[in-house]
Amino acid sequence: MDPMHRMEQLVTELNQHNYQYYTMDQPQISDKEYDLLYDELVTLEQESGMVLPDSPTQRVGGELLKGFTPHRHLSSLWSLDKAQNIEQLRNWNTRVLKLVNDYNTKNPDNPLPEPGYVIELKFDGLTLNLTYTNGELVQASTRGNGTVGEGILAQVRTIKSVPLKIPYTGGTIEVQGEGIMNLSVLNRYNETAAEPLKNARNAAAGALRNLNPKTTAERRLNAYFYNVGYSDDIQFANHQEMMDFLRENRFKVNPSITYFREFDDVMEQLAAIQESRGQLDYLIDGAVIKITDLRTREALGYTDKFPRWAVAYKFEAEETTTVLNSVVWNVGRTGKVTPLARVEPVELAGVTVQNCTLNNVGDIERKNLKFALGTRVFIRRSNDVIPEILGKVTEESDGEEIVFPEQCPACGFPLEQRGAHLFCNNKLACKPQTVARISHFASRDAMDIETFSEKTAIQLYDELNVREPADLYTLQFDDLVKLERFGEKKANNLIAALEQSKDRDLASFLYSLGIPNTGKSTTRMLADHYRDLHAIMNATAEELVELPDVGGIVAESIVTFFADPFTQAAIEKMLNLGVKAQAPEAPAAVVEDSFFSGKTVVLTGTLHQLTREEATQRLEALGAKVSGSVSKKTDLVIAGEKAGSKLTKAHDLGIPTIEDEDELVRLLNQQG
Structure with a gap:
């Protein structure tokens, strides 16, 4: 086959696979098969010295640019009026209804329809304006001042969800969207980055406005598209038609777009979006409400700054800055010693934040926080979890030093650093470790000991010398009833709950032990496979890695855990005290032709x-x-x-x- 013809075939096929993977999230071939096709294309390009304009090999970024070229947009990119609360949002809608009524009064023969509404997520990234001529991507730019932006074509070409070529060849169009960095991608990038990125928005904006396109490519940006701002001849009746056009032309459209006839339904949807925003894999700072009918948009027109037919509803910020006051060190169930930051109280996402996680000593060093006490830092709160410190506002090491402990803050035992974490190895006599192990053992997904709490674990540790979960089964009513806040009823309830827990199945017992690097699904799989506690305790790493979802690290963790004489003695003690730790009867044969079979x-x-x-x-x-x-x-x-x-x-x-x-x-x- 002619090399050029083969290159055209490969470019078409690879771009189709890129579209399925990055835009549709429905890959059609494996990474290995894709790599073989890609490598073949690279070889042909090197041998021929030719590269097709839409070749996927051009997405890795080219040479360093000398500067940004100004780009004048074919149609203005408008800012949006903002509503900070529901009252302001209703005021916007009242103005819309009045303008529609006024228009209909003046134009009774051709009235506008009753307003319908579309809600789109307001991405917290960098606005992109892409220009296509006869189906080819010929320019990409930032928003700039709305009239003139900066040309960033080389950078945007590295975003694999941006089509380099589209089916529509009817002239020139401009398409607007948002360049973003997914939070999961940011986290993976920061795991190995010499200089971690502070937040996803800055990471995306910094990559797109970087004169080195290779830097843009390394950050694996994403993009969603939501508007056709200019076209030579194509017209749409409503927003749905515009979105259909974008999808048909291989643009990535966010699936969270919703349409409503009633404005009260808009209010409900906004509340739902705000409640679930922390579960998204990208940053949003609000939602955009637009009138769906495009003739109505044209009739409503624009103010000097904003379209009258759209408004941005701003959510409470999930990122802000505050002062890092101090760091305390907490000891967990596994002996891991974790830093907790005390910050100057600040309102964030509806709550007052005073504590932030720092993950580990490696995290402190990577984020340039070693000399950050007393300085201002970025913090982020997501999905009701404790906020995280993202980094210092300034790059200078201008604060007091965070001193890493050398001894356990709870028991004084010398600490050991393993990777990025500090550990206390005194698991037999370190109170926080023991209390946490006992609390985990008694938790609902483990031995499910009702009425038990961390406060109970602390009290039993302090007053009845309970030092391991096995000690729980030696407790007597006469011992418990003498304790403060323990009456006869509470003592009897705890004794009954302990007795009942002895019948918990093998999977629950394994989970209660707190085997490192294993969760509920792994312990259940072990119980279902071996169906015998001692068989699991005697399993080798070679046997374990053959099981589903068990890799080398998990296998070694399981073998090391059960090889510990302390663990073996504790388990035998519990078995002697009546804990059964048995697998349930073998399940009936699996049905092979049900709706769920093979799924x-x-x-x-x-x-x-x-x-x-x-x-x-x-x-x-x-x-x-x-x-x-x-x-x-x-x-x-x-x-x-x-x-x-x-x-x-x-x-x-x-x-x-x-x-x-x-x-x-x-x-x-x-x-x-």
């Missing part, structure tokens, strides 16, 4: 007609593989009440979902 299923949210454990067992009995995380390999997501980020990700990836529990129960009851 990888993820459960999320709260179910009311059956427990998560019961749902898992019934799904597995019907041939499903139940997984704990959503990925492109997931076939189905079952969402109960208050489902969060897993359901959002399923929608983003186009994964089928069951969001009606009655429907789930009906399908479970269909045997075969």
Whole structure:
């Protein structure tokens, strides 16, 4: 085959795979197969000295640029009026309705329709304006002042969700969108970066306005598109038609766009977006409400600054700055010593923040925080978790030093540094470790000892010398009833709960032990596979790595844990005191022709007609593989009440979902 013809074939095929992977989130081939095609194209380009304009090899970034070239937009990029609260939003809608009524009064023969509304997420990134002529991407620019921006074509070409060529060849169009850095990508980048990025917005803006396109490529940016700002001849009747055009022309459109006829429904959707924003894999700082009908938009027109037919509803900030006052060090169940930052109180996302996580000593050093006490730092709060310090506002080491401890802050034992973490190895006599292990042992997903709490664990440690979970089963009523805040009823309830916990199954017992690097899904898999505690304790690393979802690190963790004489003695003590730790009876044969057969299923949210454990067992009995995380390999997501980020990700990836529990129960009851 002629090399040029083969190159054209490869470019078309690779761009189609890029579109399926980066825009549709539905890869059609494996990474290995893609790499073979890509390498073949690279070889042909090197041999021929020719590179096609839309070749995917051009997305890695070219030579350093000398500067930015000004670009005059073909149509103005408008700012948006802002509403800070519901009252301001209703005022905007009142003005819209009045303008529509005024227009209809003056034009009774051709009235505007009743306003409909579209809600789009307001991305916190950098606005992109892309120019296509006869289907080819010929320019990309920043917003600038709305009339003239900076040309950043070389940088934008590195974003793999940006099409270099589109099917529409009817002339010139300008398409607007937002360049962003996904939070998961930011986290992975910072794990190995010599200079961690402080937040996703700055990371995206800095990459796109960087004169070295290779830097842009390294940050693996993403982009979503939401508007056709200019076209030679194409026209749309409404926003839906415009979005359909963008999708048909391979632009990535965010799936969270919603349409409403009633303004009260808009209010409800905004509340739902605000509640779930922390579960998104990208930053948003609000939502944009637009009138859907484009003739109405034209009639309403613009003020000097804003379109009258759109408004931005701003959410409370999730990022801000404050002063780092001090750092304290806490000891966890595994002996890991973790820094906790005390900051000057600041309002963030509706709460007053005083504490922030710092993760570990490596995190402190990577973020240039070693000399940050008393200085101003960036913090971020997401999804009701403790806020995280992202980095210093300034680059200078102008604060007091954060001193890393050399002895355990709880027991004084010398600390050991393993990787980025500090550890106290005094697991037999370090109070926080012991209390945390006992609390974990008694937790609901473990031995499920009712009425037990961390306060109870501390009290038993201090007053009854409870030093390990096995000691719980030696407690007597006469010992407990003498304790402060322990009456006869509470003592009897705890004794009964301890007795009942002895019947917990093998998977729950394994989870209660707190084996490093293992969670509930791994311990259940071990219990289902071996069905005997001592068989698991005697398993070799070579045997374990053959099991599903068990890699070398997990296998070594399991073997090392059970090789510890302290662990072995503690387990035998519990067995002698009546703990059964047995696997349930072997399940019936798996159904091979049910609705769930062969599917990888993820459960999320709260179910009311059956427990998560019961749902898992019934799904597995019907041939499903139940997984704990959503990925492109997931076939189905079952969402109960208050489902969060897993359901959002399923929608983003186009994964089928069951969001009606009655429907789930009906399908479970269909045997075969």
